[in-house]
Amino acid sequence: MLRETPLMQRLGLKHPIIQAPMAGGGDTPELVAAVCEAGGLGCIGAAYSTPDQIHALAQEVRKRTSAPFGINLFATLELPELPADPGPSLAGVAPFYAELDLPPPSLPPMKSGQFAEQLAAVLESGAAAFSFTFGTLPAATIDAIKRRGMFVMGTATTVDEALDLQRAGVDAVIAQGSEAGGHRGTFRGEFEAGLIGTMALVPQTADAISLPVVASGGIMDGRGVAAALALGAQAVQMGDECHNRNRAASALLIKALAPEIAGLDLAAAERSRILAFAASNEHLFLNVGMAACKAAMDPAHGVPHSTLVTAMARNGTEFGIRVSGLGEQWFTGPAGTPQGLYFPGFGPGDANPDIGDSAITETAGLGGFAMGGAPAVVQFVGGTPADALAYTRLMYEITLAESTAYRLPTLDFRGTPTGIDVRLVVQTGILPQIDTGMAHREAGIGQVGAGLVKPPRVCFDRALEALVRARAGAGAGSGPR
Numbered sequence: 343m344l345r346e347t348p349l350m351q352r353l354g355l356k357h358p359i360i361q362a363p364m365a366g367g368g369d370t371p372e373l374v375a376a377v378c379e380a381g382g383l384g385c386i387g388a389a390y391s392t393p394d395q396i397h398a399l400a401q402e403v404r405k406r407t408s409a410p411f412g413i414n415l416f417a418t419l420e421l422p423e424l425p426a427d428p429g430p431s432l433a434g435v436a437p438f439y440a441e442l443d444l445p446p447p448s449l450p451p452m453k454s455g456q457f458a459e460q461l462a463a464v465l466e467s468g469a470a471a472f473s474f475t476f477g478t479l480p481a482a483t484i485d486a487i488k489r490r491g492m493f494v495m496g497t498a499t500t501v502d503e504a505l506d507l508q509r510a511g512v513d514a515v516i517a518q519g520s521e522a523g524g525h526r527g528t529f530r531g532e533f534e535a536g537l538i539g540t541m542a543l544v545p546q547t548a549d550a551i552s553l554p555v556v557a558s559g560g561i562m563d564g565r566g567v568a569a570a571l572a573l574g575a576q577a578v579q580m581g582d583e584c585h586n587r588n589r590a591a592s593a594l595l596i597k598a599l600a601p602e603i604a605g606l607d608l609a610a611a612e613r614s615r616i617l618a619f620a621a622s623n624e625h626l627f628l629n630v631g632m633a634a635c636k637a638a639m640d641p642a643h644g645v646p647h648s649t650l651v652t653a654m655a656r657n658g659t660e661f662g663i664r665v666s667g668l669g670e671q672w673f674t675g676p677a678g679t680p681q682g683l684y685f686p687g688f689g690p691g692d693a694n695p696d697i698g699d700s701a702i703t704e705t706a707g708l709g710g711f712a713m714g715g716a717p718a719v720v721q722f723v724g725g726t727p728a729d730a731l732a733y734t735r736l737m738y739e740i741t742l743a744e745s746t747a748y749r750l751p752t753l754d755f756r757g758t759p760t761g762i763d764v765r766l767v768v769q770t771g772i773l774p775q776i777d778t779g780m781a782h783r784e785a786g787i788g789q790v791g792a793g794l795v796k797p798p799r800v801c802f803d804r805a806l807e808a809l810v811r812a813r814a815g816a817g818a819g820s821g822p823r
């Protein structure tokens with residue numbers, strides 16, 4: 343069963359599902375109420391509605407359900423100037439309306455500068471949540487909405503936008519990936535900069551802000567994450583550890599994507615360019631794999647007193663870990679420099695200290711923890727296949743479980759060591775083994791080699807001290823789990 347998230351608790355939801363508000367008639371009070379009744383959060387897309395219409399829509403929803411619902415508006419205070427003659431634009435989209443048996447298109451009734459009146463209607467509507475898109479709102483406005491007891495969410499398509507929204511005081515950020523249909527909320531920088539896929543945007547945003555993140559765009563069901571896990575599981579058995587060696591996983595991913603790409607309505611040269619790009623990058627799977635690892639670890643975060651490490655990341659200066667029972671705090675120490683093999687033309691003087699988010703793979707039981715099943719990776723990072731097996735065996739000493747998905751043929755299909763326990767690291771003095779790429783110390787040059795590195799022990803010492811303090815503060819409760 344899924345863990346109940348703080349957002350679900352706050353809004354009294356049974357399921358972590360928010361129905362996309364769709365201004366312009368895409369949602370109806372019946373749909374909104376049905377989602378609420380099913381245990382999700384139904385939302386009215388009210389951006390094109392007048393204050394009177396907002397009252398009426400809210401009443402229609404309330405008639406059908408007593409569960410909490412949301413209302414959404416556009417944050418842009420002024421609408422762009424309408425063309426003097428909208429006729430040609432309406433004629434342009436008319437054939438699509440006709441094809442779908444819809445009445446001919448017309449301009450929405452909304453007047454420019456109506457936001458304040460719309461918001462006043464929203465505040466009186468009885469909605470439990472308010473979300474907005476296409477910008478941010480003044481902190482005072484957000485504060486006033488929150489004081490009415492409403493939960494406020496803003497839409498971001500980049501990490502910078504998410505940070506803006508956090509500064510303005512929202513309760514949660516909707517991370518809208520490039521797959522999202524309908525209104526795309528980019529409000530800072532070029533539109534193209536906001537075209538980040540949901541699987542990439544959500545973990546980046548979750549790491550950058552300290553608020554709940556709502557994933558939006560292309561999410562049809564749980565199979566997206568499940569598929570990434572499944573591809574990773576097969577790849578581990580084919581000799582990948584899915585951090586520094588992704589050859590099998592990338593090939594499996596291309597195999598899964600190729601029929602869809604071949605069927606795209608694009609020129610043959612374009613389709614071949616896409617496949618050639620995918621085939622030229624042996625780490626193609628790493629992006630998907632990292633997102634799957636993050637998605638696997640996040641539900642384990644926030645268990646009171648839990649000593650499980652739920653994230654490890656490095657920024658080229660510091661190495662940080664996050665622990666399930668210790669909230670949003672990072673425990674950091676100086677980042678080491680990987681030891682390994684260099685690409686031709688580069689040497690130790692070129693390497694930057696350890697950098698990047700990819701240690702989420704080790705956090706989830708892959709990468710250095712799965713090296714025993716990836717003997718060929720030693721040609722890339724140094725050492726022998728026996729060393730690779732020894733690294734994996736050692737990691738069982740500091741982990742709480744063995745993966746049921748990633749099984750190693752070289753160890754009689756034993757699951758990879760998974761779930762680093764802060765207590766075991768401190769007790770044994772064994773540090774997590776990370777198997778990683780090395781970046782050049784000057785930005786823009788890129789990867790110069792690959793090797794092995796460990797986090798500094800101080801991260802784990804500090805985390806354990808904090809766990810002890812938290813337990814002492816909580817009084818005689820249950821001990822660390």
Ligand SMILES: Cc1cc2nc3c(=O)[nH]c(=O)nc-3n(C[C@H](O)[C@H](O)[C@H](O)COP(=O)(O)O)c2cc1C
Nearest residue numbers: 362363364365368387475522523524525558559560
């Ligand atoms: C027809 C349509 C209208 C939309 N209108 C709004 C809107 O008024 N406000 C808003 O915040 N998002 C709007 N969106 C975007 C959704 O909130 C959401 O980001 C998107 O539908 C998620 O991607 P998906 O379509 O792949 O599920 C709209 C989406 C669609 C498809």
